[in-house]
Amino acid sequence: MSQPNANRRVALNATSPISQLTGVGPKLAEKLATLGLHQVKDLWFYLPLRYQDRTRLTPIGALQDSSDVVVEGEVRLATITLGRRRSLVVKLQDGTGTLVLRFFHFSRAQQQQLKQGLTLRCFGQVRRGANGFEMVHPEYRRVEEGAAMEEALTAIYPTITGIGQTTWRKICLASLQVLTVNPPDELLPHEQTQGIGLVQAIQILHQPPPDVSLSALANKQHPAQLRLALEELVAHRISLGELRTLQTQHQAPEIPYQQELTAAFLKAQPFQATGAQQRVIAEIGQDLMRPTPMLRLLQGDVGAGKTLVAAAAALQAAEAGYQVAVMAPTELLAEQHWRNFERWFGNSKFKLAWLSGKTKGKKRETTLAMIATQEASMVIGTHALFQADVEFKHLGLVIIDEQHRFGVEQRLTLARKGKALRPHQLVMTATPIPRSLSMVAYADLDCSIIDELPPGRQAISTVLIDSTRRASVIERVAHACRDGRQAYWV
Known part of the structure; x- marks a missing residue:
């Protein structure tokens, strides 16, 4: 008699426990539960806070101060400096210029790994230092020259202590694989969703293509975001309607109107x-x-x-x-x-x-x-x-x-x-x-x-004042108080 395959993958769906995803052990599942993430579908709607563009290389010679970039180059030097703070300094060259990678926290193994001649691909924020551009504690990995770039923008998820961004990307990618195999039903009419299905919207927001508008994503105006917002509003409207129906099934006191x-x-x-x-x-x-x-x-x-x-x-x-x-x-x-x-x-x-x-x-x-x-x-x-x-x-x-x-x-x-x-x-x-x-x-x-104010009652004016005018606001409040009027802070 043949034995059952102990390694056979369980077919997952939207309501499968999150612990059944590849890479999610008991400890990680417990941490995810504190964020209200219990089922696979919960990860679908756990959307990134922002995105990083790691889809294109920037030549070191074209770097600009305070920019987040991906660079690739060859390690020319790795040494420990003993200035105000002990640090590991790595000099990276790509033919257009030299970039310093600086690590204040490093291990001996890391020091030995970063040898001369190694090709690294790094991501981080560029800062202008005393001797040119620097990246402090960049993300980096060893690559072969000409290795393919990322095919989508890199998502940055809201997180808690003990769950890094790499972990978030792995488990969200695993949940998206379930989404592809067992997609949820489309509940909204096609003509009301700008042609973007639920599955497509979720996939775009977790892994936006390189040509997506970052400003639209940042301003929550991308069609995929609007699609999910519409879904959420409709669900909220239906749930409140059901709640009202339940409430009106109760008996209430009949109070005479005298x-x-x-x-x-x-x-x-x-x-x-x-x-x-x-x-x-x-x-x-x-x-x-x-x-x-x-x-x-x-x-x-x-x-x-x-x-x-x-x-x-x-x-x-x-x-x-x-x-x-x-x-x-x-x-x-x-x-x-x-x-x-x-x-x-x-x-x-x-x-x-x-x-x-x-x-x-x-x-x-x-x-x-x-x-x-x-x-x-x-x-x-x-x-x-x-x-x-x-x-x-x-x-x-x-x-x-x-x-x-x-x-x-x-x-x-x-x-x-x-x-x-x-x-x-x-x-x-x-x-x-x-x-x-x-x-x-x-x-x-x-x-x-x-919609009617009592006679003699002045209309209330609500005014938004820019923070640069803080001093004039304080003076206006002080003047009002000196005149015997009142003010309150909320």
């Missing part, structure tokens, strides 16, 4: 709510009445009155017997919400609670007990609100400010504290979001926009 209550709240303010605020309050009120969770993004400039709209929604939820959680990414912003809610509801029947990472000891225990027993109807705080020891009794509405500072999972972690009923969610942002971007980044949310 127009009289809202009208009385707005009338009590020392200013007139804008038409945009009243429109958005009504939109949210309609959402709160549904038996499925509201998932709504509230967008408006700084000063547009988003907090007032959120407070009107909180009032509806609290009046219906549910708790409200208001979360902000920083203590400063959370304290601003606390002061506003304290002004609006401090003397009402609804008790407020404050919780942040700095709430410690007995005070924290008391606050957690207030939340767990629903003694606190409205809870304002930071990331501390979604920690494991925070238990709500009847959470009906979650309000999150500066949504982009939180991840989707963090938002859902807080929402899951609703237990039997999934709370409604209202997230707010002052960051202008183009419609096309919101359709992708916030595909799981409906969108309301406060």
Whole structure:
């Protein structure tokens, strides 16, 4: 009976463990896992940071200072110098000039290897030294005269301690061989991908041909990069759509929209709510009445009155017997919400609670007990609100400010504290979001926009100033402070 071939290669595919690739042992696989690289396909999308052009030789006589080049020449001298730092100096000549290779860290074996008459091909950055051009610690290898050059640009990968660029290139090349044999399905229509397939895009970005535009790659404008970006955006859009579908399958509290209550709240303010605020309050009120969770993004400039709209929604939820959680990414912003809610509801029947990472000891225990027993109807705080020891009794509405500072999972972690009923969610942002971007980044949310500022409120101007004008910016801020105004640094 014939014995099975113990050396038969296992047919790999996209989902094969990365440890099955040639050259990936247990220790390397463990390091790759810390980067989230577990399967062969993970390497396909682990793209280089930049590229080096090693596809053409540069004559030593044509070298320019601070350039990254490949040179080839014959070793004419290899000696140890004892200047300020002991170094191994190798003089390389190619008929057009002489280049010094300098090594501050070297072994005896390396010294013995670099003998006169040896032909070396070196890559590194050229610097002008006291005696002409030098390369310090170049990459080099012995070659035969006239040996072929690299056929593609050399990829430089993001890395961690213990994984060199040579290792990255070897394992990524091994993953590309799997890609060629077992390519993934094309999911996007051909007419939307500029004629570049998924396999072709991945291959180009790992091994760009010599004639590729380096500036296009550096600016992330190469068609292969745009092809993968489109794939990623579509996948993100679909995943958020699925997430929304899952969320709407939960049951949510049906909170009545009490127009009289809202009208009385707005009338009590020392200013007139804008038409945009009243429109958005009504939109949210309609959402709160549904038996499925509201998932709504509230967008408006700084000063547009988003907090007032959120407070009107909180009032509806609290009046219906549910708790409200208001979360902000920083203590400063959370304290601003606390002061506003304290002004609006401090003397009402609804008790407020404050919780942040700095709430410690007995005070924290008391606050957690207030939340767990629903003694606190409205809870304002930071990331501390979604920690494991925070238990709500009847959470009906979650309000999150500066949504982009939180991840989707963090938002859902807080929402899951609703237990039997999934709370409604209202997230707010002052960051202008183009419609096309919101359709992708916030595909799981409906969108309301406060597109009207209160009377007398000046528009907010956002200005980008070059770093060369730093001194004038400092002077402008100092002048404003001297005039009694305020400034803040983020």
